[in-house]
Amino acid sequence: MNHASLTPSPWIVRWSHLLAPVAGVLDVACGSGRHMRWFAERGHAVTGVDRSQEAVDAAASFGHAVLADIETGPWPFEGQRFGAVVVTNYLWRPRLADIVAAVAPGGVLLYETFAAGNEQVGKPSRPDFLLQPGELLAACAGLRVVAYEDGFLCDPERFVQRIAAVRPQATSAMPPRHLLQAP
Structure with missing residues (x-):
């Protein structure tokens, strides 16, 4: 699938207003860069990571693209924080903690991937690639959940399961002004 020709996920678009205007964005398993x-295009510095050289070559036209197999190799962003971390259609449980930790204070996690039940309608169907009920919520402990869904979508x-969550600011109990605005 050529993600460069696809529109971004409606979930990502819907919640992208949560990002600070100059937030740096990390797109995990970025494919050809549709979210990058x-x-x-909205003025964010973007970084993507994927294990496919072809995908990284395509994504590089939108920002910094890193070739790395995050399932068998080290996490290439150790100690780095981003104003937003975006993940769609990807699950590798051993990296969930790294992905959540990469969200900076005041930053946003936008995550959407397949859940249990998908084996009834198509692929992926292996339990290794399907979130169990509440699993994404549990992985986001410590973040303030703005929106969460777990269920069936018709088309396709x-x-x-999908979540929009914000890491609280370390110094302020009041969320940034841009988080108070409705989508």
Whole structure:
């Protein structure tokens, strides 16, 4: 699938207003960069990571693209924080903690992937690639959940879990002004 020709996920678009105007964005398993393009067009510095050289070559036209297999190799962003971390259609449980930790204070996690039940309608169907009920919520402990869904979508048919969550600011109990605005 050539993600460069696809529109961004409606979930990512819907919640992208949560990002600070100059937030740096990390797109995990970025593919050809459809979400990198979305955020770059809105003035964000974007970084993507994927294990496919072809995908990284395509994504590089939108920002900084890193070739890395985050399932078998080290996390290439150790100690780095981003104003937003975006993940769609990807799950590798051993990296969930790294992904959540990469969200900076005041930053946003936008995550959407397949959930249990998807094996009834298509692929992926292996439990290794399907979130269990509440699993994404549990992985986001410590973040303030703005939106969460776990269920069936019709077009295309699939079961998903998705979350929009914000890491609280370390110094202020009041969320930034841009978080108070409705989508």
